[in-house]
Amino acid sequence: MNVRGIRGAITVDVNEEQPILQATVELLNGIVNANGIVPGxxxxxxxxxxxxxxxxxxxxxxxxxxxxxxxxxxxALEVPVKGSLAKCIRLMVLVNTEKTQEQVEHVYLAGAKALRPDLAKA
Known part of the structure; x- marks a missing residue:
C-alpha cells in the first residue's frame, strides 16, 4: 500500500457560501468516484x-x-499569483492505495480544466 496524492480543482461563479460548498462536494465526489476510494x-x-x-x-x-x-x-489560501485562475477551489487528497501514480485519476472541473488540460476530461 502506498500513499498517493490525487489533485483536483473546480471554479465557482460567485463568492457565496452555497456555491462554494456545492462545488467542493462535486469535486470531492468526482475524485472519489474516479478513483474508487472511500473515506477510510x-x-x-x-x-x-x-x-x-x-x-x-x-x-x-x-x-x-x-x-x-x-x-x-x-x-489554506492559494498563492496569489497575478493573472492566475480566479474563484478556484483546489484539493490534494492523500490516499492509501495500491494504484500506481499512472493509475490515479486527477479531476479538473468547470473553469479549472484550463489548469491541467492534459489531465482534464472533456
Missing part, C-alpha cells in the same frame, strides 16, 4: 482557495459528507 482510505485532504473566495470554509462541505467526519482536513 484517505490519509488527509488539503484544500486551497483563491483569495477571492472568503464566504465559507470549503472543508465544512467535506465534514458534512457521510463518513468524512474523521478525515483530517486543512484549508
Amino acid at each position: 482510505d484517505i490519509a488527509s485532504v488539503f484544500v486551497t482557495v483563491t483569495g477571492d473566495l472568503d464566504a465559507t470554509f470549503p472543508a465544512r462541505a467535506i465534514r458534512a459528507m457521510a463518513g468524512w467526519d474523521l478525515v483530517p482536513l486543512m484549508c
Whole structure:
C-alpha cells in the first residue's frame, strides 16, 4: 500500500457560501468516484482557495459528507499569483492505495480544466 496524492480543482461563479460548498462536494465526489476510494482510505485532504473566495470554509462541505467526519482536513489560501485562475477551489487528497501514480485519476472541473488540460476530461 502506498500513499498517493490525487489533485483536483473546480471554479465557482460567485463568492457565496452555497456555491462554494456545492462545488467542493462535486469535486470531492468526482475524485472519489474516479478513483474508487472511500473515506477510510484517505490519509488527509488539503484544500486551497483563491483569495477571492472568503464566504465559507470549503472543508465544512467535506465534514458534512457521510463518513468524512474523521478525515483530517486543512484549508489554506492559494498563492496569489497575478493573472492566475480566479474563484478556484483546489484539493490534494492523500490516499492509501495500491494504484500506481499512472493509475490515479486527477479531476479538473468547470473553469479549472484550463489548469491541467492534459489531465482534464472533456
